[in-house]
Amino acid sequence: MIFRTNWKLYVENIYDGYHVTALHTGFQLVRLRSHGGQRLVPNYERHGHLWGQSRSTRREELQPVLRDMSLFDVRTKPTTDHTMMVVFPSGVVTDYFDTLQLRYVLPLAVDQTLIEFTFFARADDPEEVVQHRVRQGPAVLGPAGAITLEDAAALARVQMSSLARGDNVVLKGTPKRFPPYRHVDEAPIRHFYQAYRRLIGVPEEEGKP
Amino acid sequence: MKVVEELASREQAARELLARYVRVVDDPDRIEEWPDLFAEEADYRVVTRENLQAGLPVCVVCDDSKERIVDRVTVIREFWGAGGRLEDRHYNQIQPRHVVGPVWTEPQDDGTVRVVANFVVWGTPAAEPNPRLLALGEYRDVVIFTDRGPRFRSKWVVLDTPVLQDVFVYPL
Numbered sequence: 598m599i600f601r602t603n604w605k606l607y608v609e610n611i612y613d614g615y616h617v618t619a620l621h622t623g624f625q626l627v628r629l630r631s632h633g634g635q636r637l638v639p640n641y642e643r644h645g646h647l648w649g650q651s652r653s654t655r656r657e658e659l660q661p662v663l664r665d666m667s668l669f670d671v672r673t674k675p676t677t678d679h680t681m682m683v684v685f686p687s688g689v690v691t692d693y694f695d696t697l698q699l700r701y702v703l704p705l706a707v708d709q710t711l712i713e714f715t716f717f718a719r720a721d722d723p724e725e726v727v728q729h730r731v732r733q734g735p736a737v738l739g740p741a742g743a744i745t746l747e748d749a750a751a752l753a754r755v756q757m758s759s760l761a762r763g764d765n766v767v768l769k770g771t772p773k774r775f776p777p778y779r780h781v782d783e784a785p786i787r788h789f790y791q792a793y794r795r796l797i798g799v800p801e802e803e804g805k806p
Numbered sequence: 807m808k809v810v811e812e813l814a815s816r817e818q819a820a821r822e823l824l825a826r827y828v829r830v831v832d833d834p835d836r837i838e839e840w841p842d843l844f845a846e847e848a849d850y851r852v853v854t855r856e857n858l859q860a861g862l863p864v865c866v867v868c869d870d871s872k873e874r875i876v877d878r879v880t881v882i883r884e885f886w887g888a889g890g891r892l893e894d895r896h897y898n899q900i901q902p903r904h905v906v907g908p909v910w911t912e913p914q915d916d917g918t919v920r921v922v923a924n925f926v927v928w929g930t931p932a933a934e935p936n937p938r939l940l941a942l943g944e945y946r947d948v949v950i951f952t953d954r955g956p957r958f959r960s961k962w963v964v965l966d967t968p969v970l971q972d973v974f975v976y977p978l
Contacts, residue, residue, distance in 0.1 A: 598970035620896070623885040663880060664873035711969060716864050731863045732870065740970045741852065741866050743885055749973045750897035 598740035602752035614780030645685035645792025696734040
């Protein structure tokens with residue numbers, strides 16, 4: 598799908614765990630919580646990769662707001678642990694519910710990004726598991742997925758705000774400067790931009806995080 | 807001949823169902839009527855031509871049961887806050903506009919009517935001067951005749967593009 602945003606804002610949205618429970622109304626309505634877990638930026642002085650893991654509420658404990666709650670089902674794994682990863686700078690890898698997904702981030706213009714969504718099953722999955730993955734993956738995390746529209750709308754607005762004249766300062770306090778982080782710390786985003794500045798050769802400034 | 811008249815009237819009824827469908831999906835206030843356009847066993851999908859031709863099963867939208875079709879209205883109204891308070895939405899209201907046609911109808915031996923139609927869906931966001939192309943492609947539908955009248959047994963929205971051009975809120 599074509600997002601109306603710069604590719605770095607799309608990727609930043611993956612590094613950010615803070616918005617998930619605030620922005621994705623569907624999760625709130627079914628009372629899906631992500632319990633604990635952490636976000637890491639391994640070897641952050643040299644790399645900008647993201648690894649985040651948490652555990653979500655089991656389907657049986659969710660509010661049955663939808664008639665078909667298989668959207669939030671986990672049948673193929675022993676726990677409801679889920680993992681999000683970014684292979685810096687833009688390889689998005691998702692293992693959430695029974696959905697195995699890669700997202701390819703393809704910049705089209707400074708304010709347009711094509712995201713290709715690919716979904717996977719395991720070679721030894723029985724047919725009904727494949728069908729379940731087919732019916733679940735795009736419905737939640739696909740281009741027309743339940744949570745995708747909210748990200749697209751928010752990212753379009755942030756992109757518009759990048760045209761504001763003068764100085765722009767984005768500030769969110771966090772008690773930690775170094776990993777491991779909680780999901781609500783937006784700090785992994787800083788590491789993405791630090792790694793990006795290293796990549797494009799922006800000299801590091803003394804004292805600046 | 808009676809048989810010919812009956813076939814013609816079935817084809818006409820199928821066309822009228824499609825016209826009613828377009829009226830409903832173009833009216834953000836009437837989305838609750840959308841599930842009623844489908845039979846009790848129903849299948850609504852949005853797929854890319856690319857995936858269809860490659861035989862890949864993943865769809866953009868896979869509402870392959872009446873439950874899922876009803877759930878779509880919940881997602882539109884409750885998850886995405888369409889038509890509701892500004893505070894519950896993250897986007898400007900959008901007015902959809904389907905342009906459909908030509909329409910081809912093929913009565914089948916089992917009494918159903920296959921319907922194929924070209925379509926374009928535009929969306930005009932509030933406070934913006936330009937409409938946006940949301941989707942382009944072909945409908946491939948099957949209409950059955952129930953005691954409530956003609957209904958979609960299946961509606962496949964086949965997109966010409968391999969990717970979505972934009973988010974869409976209301977059904978295509």
